[in-house]
Amino acid sequence: MSVPATALDLGRSAFTEHRWSAAFECLVRADDDGGLPPQDIELLASVAMLLGHNEEAIGYLTRAHNEYLTVGDTDSALRCAAWLIMFLLDAGEHARGSGWLGKANRLAESLEHATAGVGFLLISVALGSLRGGDAEAGYVNFCRAFELGESFNEKDLQAMGRLGIGTSRLALGYPEEGLRTLDELMVSVMAGEVSPIPTGIIYCAVLGSCRLAQDVGRAREWTAALERWCGERPDMVMFGAQCQAYRAELLILHGAWDQALEVARAAEGRIRKGDPDATFGAWYQEGEVFRLRGRAEETERAFRTAAETGFEPEPGMALLRLLTGRNSEAQARIRRAVAEADPGNRRRLLPALVDIELAVGETGAARAAVEELLAGLRDGSQLLESAGARQAEAAVLLAEGDAGAALRASRQAWRQWYVLEAPFKAACARVIAGRACAALGDADSAAMEFEAALEEFADLGAAPAIAEVQALRNGGGEVKTALTPRELEVLRLIAAGESNKAIARQLYLSEKTVARHAGNIFAKLGVGSRTAAASYAFENHLIG
Structure with a gap:
């Protein structure tokens, strides 16, 4: 005779099958019926996180921590404390997070030897260093955490340590090394060796790193993988908004602006409380669509909402200031953003710096930015980075009076944008080519370039770009x-x-x-x- 499954059995089974709502209901019922052992309270905390029940998740993690201490499992208690620290700090609850960090540090000091729990605590410390701009200190602690993960065969700790190592190397200006590390990590994630919450964190962080390295191919691949992963867990709230925000960014690049706006708004509807990355990404991408279409008031609102997360909406806000004729403010914003950025983000901002410096007549400053872009190009540089650098170079060459070189560089940029399937950027390259042809006295070729660009801008609804090309075609008349x-x-x-x-x-x-x-x-x-x-x-x- 078979024994009927208990609520606890059903909850564990539902968790294994990624049915988070059912797992939550069964585990809560089991907890109400007779209480749960600490490992299942920790499991319930994970489900609550995935469903976006933030306060319940914090409560269950706190209970699990205390229960582990009661049974003498200090290592597991320390792991729960480390997850609490990461969760609270990510949600912007710095006072509670700092309190837990102090408590966890005292607990770690009571241990005679380093444990896997100490490794999880190192992850939270390293994340604080990385977010605070000290990527070198973060890298050191991520390495120590990874070594502890290997020593105790703790897969989640190994994965989080490797993630930190890869992102730190990117922040320190070593993109090839960082991306290789992240590719290796993703093999473990795709094989299902990592539990759900670290898996979601890794997907989103790897996508962020692809953006930082301007690797469109990787970003497209991992965005599709994250979308599949989220789609297989339809009741999951955590990570869903980030997935949509990343999709919106790729759609903007590929010219699907209406769809990008829909996806960004879908992301806004799925943002869980205290998720600054997803909040920023969703509103920033909505603002980008509005900016490219010349809808200044809506752009301003979207960027200001994005800025409420604590992240700066750059280069979008600086380019908006340029669009609305506030050139000096645009220059001040982009210069400050570039000066404060880490190496990876700095390179992402440089093309906008070039555009703004040229708009205010600072050709020398634009040339310096282009030289920095070109100096950073390597044989393994991503096509997106190369296309942006060549287009910036073409614009500067034209401003310097070398129309022939500008024409060659703009056409090289156009070919690269074409391969990347980036129609707006490709059309912008054609505008520069048209200006170069006009400067060389080839009016027919200039008209042809302008007409091709105008047709693309019209399809996209890029009103400011349309107005610019029309002014060029008519000589301001x-x-x-x-x-x-x-x-x-x-x-x-x-x-x-x-x-x-x-x-x-x-x-x-x-x-x-x-x-x-x-x-x-x-x-x-x-x-x-x-x-x-x-x-x-x-x-x-x-x-x-």
Whole structure:
């Protein structure tokens, strides 16, 4: 005769099968019925974290810590304390986190020998050093933690130590070494050797490192893997928002701006309380879509919300200041951000620094930034980094009066953006190429480059870029190209406040076709937004 499964058995089974809600319900019922041993209280804490029940998770981890101490398992108690420290500090609860750190340090000092629990505590200390800008100190402690993980065959500790080693090397300016370490780590994660919470932390941190190293291929691969992992755990709250924020960034690069906006907003809806990374990523990417489309007020709101996490929304905010004509402020912001950044983030910010320095006429400062970008390119440099550096170089060469070299560099950048499937960036490279052709006296080639860029910008709805190209095409003069009858129909509906989707429905067109018409209208009228187009239309009696 078989013995009926208990609530505890069912909870453990549901956890193994990644059914977090069922695991939580069964483990809570088992706890209510007769209490749980400390290892199952710790398991319940993990499930509560994954479901976004933050306060319950903290309570269960605290109970597990105390229960382990009661039964004399100091090592496991120390592990619980270390997870509490990491969880609290990540949630911005620095006072509670600091209190637990002091308590854990005293507990560690009572041990005669280092243990795996000491290794977990080293992870929390190393994370504090890394976030505080001392990557070298973080690296040392991550290495010690990893060694303890190997000594005690503690897979989660090994994984967290290796993650810290890889991210530290990236922060210290050794991208190839850091990425190799992270690739090795991901083999263990994909093999299922690491428990759920460290697995989610690792996925998100590795994606962040791919962004830092400007490795689009890796970022795309690991974003898809994280999306699959989250999708197999549909009731999981933790990590879901970060997955969506990373997707939004890739979609922006690849020109799917409407989808990126949808994904960023989906991420905002899944953010758990005290998740600054996901909060920042979701709002920053929403702001980027608005900025590229010239919607300054919405961009400002999104970036300010992102900034509430404590992370600075750069280079987006500096580029927004440039877009709205506050050039001196843009320069001050980007210069400060670059000066304060670690080596990896500094390289990510340099292309924006070049654009802003050129806009304010500081060609020498822009040249210095380009030289730094070019000096950092290696044989193994990522295509994204190389394309950004070549495009920045082309812009500086053009400002310096070397149109021939600028043309060569811009076309090299265009080819690389094309391979990366980055249409907006590729179109920007064509604008530089067109300017170079015009400077060389080749008006026909310049017009061809501008037309190709304009068509791409119109598809994307990149209003500021459209206005820039139109100004270049017309030499700053009046727009003389007449609107077609279809464009007048679209303009009439734009002026009525209709969205592209509504216009498409009324005129029996695709949204993409409407977006193209809208871009052409903006270009012909020399305006950068729907509001400006409507105002121009009324003032010039283009519509009834």
